[in-house]
Structure formats: C-alpha cells, structure tokens
Amino acid sequence: MRKPKRVLILSGTGEGLKLAARASKLEGLQPIASLAGRTRQSVNCSIPTRIGGFGGVSGLREYLREQQIDLLIDATHPFAAQMSWNAAIAAGQENIPHVMLLRPAWEQTVGDRWVEVQNHEAAAGVLPGLAPRLFLTIGRQELASYAHLSHLWFLMRIVTPPPGDMRLPPGIVLAQRGPFSLAEERSLLRRYDIGAIVTKNSGGDATYPKIMAAREFGLPVVMIQRPSLPQTERIGDIDSALCWLRGYL
C-alpha cells in the first residue's frame, strides 16, 4: 500500500479549516492544520491541528522535515504576509510543492466611496476630517495605531477581546465573530450613528455586507490595501485546492 501524502495547511481563515476537513476525506491524504492561535477558533477534533508559530523559516523547515510533510498549502489570511513569505521560502528550500489559497480582493463598484490606503498609519492619517464616529473593523492587533485619535469615537469590532493593557482609541469594543448579514450591518451603522468605516481588503463573502451597507448609506470606506505577498502559484477557492491536491495522489 502507498504511503499517504502528508499535507500541511496553514490556516487562519475559515477556508483553511474547511479545506482541511474536506482534504481529510480524500483517500491517500493526511492533512495537518496549523493555526497562529490569535483568536478563539473552534478546532475540528477529527483533523490533527497544531497551534502557534514555528520559529521563522528555520523552525518551519525543521517542522516540515520532522513531520515528513509532502505538500504545503498556505491558506492564511491575506494580511498574514510574514507567514506566507516564510512558507514560500521554506517550501522552496525543502523542495516541497506549495500553493497559496488566496481569496480575491474586494473591488470598488458603482456607489462605493473608498479611500484606498497602504497601511494603518495612512488610514489613521485620513480619519480626522472624514467623520467623528467610525466603525473600525481591522482586527485586534493594529488597534493601537488609532489610539492617538483622542478627538474621534470608534466602534471596534473584533473576534477576541483585547488584553486589558492594550492602548485603544476612544469608543467601545464589540467582541463578535462573523459572518454578519446585511441587515445586521445596516442596523449597527444606524445604532451607532457611524460616519465612515475602516477595514482591511480581506476579500471573501463573510464580512462583505459591511461594504454593501456603507454603499447603501453613501458612507466612505477607508480600505487598507493588501501587503505584498510572494509570487507563488495561487488558487482562489477550496475546490481548486482539492483539485491541486488530487494532482499529487
């Protein structure tokens, strides 16, 4: 009998864990999911899962060798650029076939009022003068970039509450995990009298309704562009990732 192929799936998005679950049903394949451990994520107990960093490129190379990984899928969040670069370098050096599962970015459409910026510092720079009450949906790690904006008010929606000692901008924190419906987003914008939204261009359907609600209300959206990612083979959805995996069985 042929040895099953071991595939490491770097996760961090809903797609990564869904892919791992579906890959585990393919005969001849043993998926292992890897999470950074940034949020309280429900882990599917039927899939071997490891949590936490590898220790840079060298730590990842060691892990790939020790665990006899045959294939690597990078299904991390589009803004988890460090992990993606480490994966591309380590897979290249260990000669392991590697692909990125990357959701397409959102694109501006008729009625959208986007202010596109390169990073959080630039986003914070455009906020004074845009609106006094803002909806900040950028995750937890970068909230401190807005903490100096003491004359503005922020509704901060994050998955995991921030630690008590984290510097936050003025406003309130809503700890909630998506997806969110269009009706929920409309009602949130109305309830908190929001004048503009700040978001990363994460892509995908789960958090897109906030962009639709902003369009309906004619609100500006400060859209943080994606970081630079390695130029490796890319696929856009779970079915294509499964097809890529089948090619190695």
Ligand code: NAP
């Ligand atoms: P990052 O800057 O790419 O990663 C920093 C380090 O975290 C990596 O070098 C690696 O540590 C570890 N890491 C990241 N993803 C991992 C995974 N799947 N398995 C094991 N280790 C992992 O990413 P980040 O700091 O987590 O986040 C950067 C941006 O992405 C933020 O805007 C965040 O909101 C967004 N984001 C990230 C995730 C996520 O799961 N990482 C999920 C949603 C959103 P070592 O170098 O020690 O291996």
